[in-house]
Amino acid sequence: MLRHPDGSSFRFDPGALCLELLPTGGPGSLAYFEVLHEPADLVRWAEESRLPDGLGPGSGPGPALVVSEGEVADARVLRDALWRLAEGRVEGVPPGPDDLATLNDAATHPPLVARLTVGGDREWAPGGTGAGLLATVARDAVELFTGAFAHRIRTCGAHGCRLLFVDTSRPGRRRWCSMERCGNRHKVRAHRARLTAADE
Numbered sequence: 002m003l004r005h006p007d008g009s010s011f012r013f014d015p016g017a018l019c020l021e022l023l024p025t026g027g028p029g030s031l032a033y034f035e036v037l038h039e040p041a042d043l044v045r046w047a048e049e050s051r052l053p054d055g056l057g058p059g060s061g062p063g064p065a066l067v068v069s070e071g072e073v074a075d076a077r078v079l080r081d082a083l084w085r086l087a088e089g090r091v092e093g094v095p096p097g098p099d100d101l102a103t104l105n106d107a108a109t110h111p112p113l114v115a116r117l118t119v120g121g122d123r124e125w126a127p128g129g130t131g132a133g134l135l136a137t138v139a140r141d142a143v144e145l146f147t148g149a150f151a152h153r154i155r156t157c158g159a160h161g162c163r164l165l166f167v168d169t170s171r172p173g174r175r176r177w178c179s180m181e182r183c184g185n186r187h188k189v190r191a192h193r194a195r196l197t198a199a200d201e
Contacts, residue, residue: 013179016167019142021050028081040068053123072131079107087165107139159183
């Protein structure tokens with residue numbers, strides 16, 4: 002569930018872990034949406050992300066994710082680079098060297114390590130850090146940008162919405178960040194336009 006600063010919320014599945022980080026804020030005007038202010042914010046994002054359960058305090062039997070203030074700052078830098086890289090991919094713009102360096106540097110750190118429990122469940126091994134979380138996100142981005150769905154990274158088709166997603170649907174025709182939000186608004190506008198045209 003994505004929460005807007007205006008208090009509204011809606012279902013949004015960007016289709017990839019790395020793209021889930023983007024709505025936490027971003028460069029320029031996207032700073033209005035900033036939610037990563039302290040370590041607890043990054044832990045909360047991890048708990049609510051598509052990562053398996055077992056991260057963060059109170060999230061179950063798995064070990065807590067330990068995040069430092071510096072790693073929160075690193076998360077913001079990586080996220081902003083991911084915004085530019087993903088939007089550049091959509092627009093056919095070559096990646097900037099600084100953003101590539103940020104992504105590749107984050108990916109070089111040891112990622113979070115998953116393990117199998119006695120009960121047959123998956124959990125994270127002890128020692129999970131913010132750097133490990135960011136490495137996991139960065140490696141996911143590398144896989145996305147070089148994988149089979151790299152050409153399906155899209156910006157929402159609604160005017161003024163910059164949310165990015167990877168279209169993993171079979172027909173590859175997804176247009177909206179969320180049918181619940183932008184898709185529905187488009188349908189309402191189209192319906193009103195038809196009514197207006199019919200009245201003329």
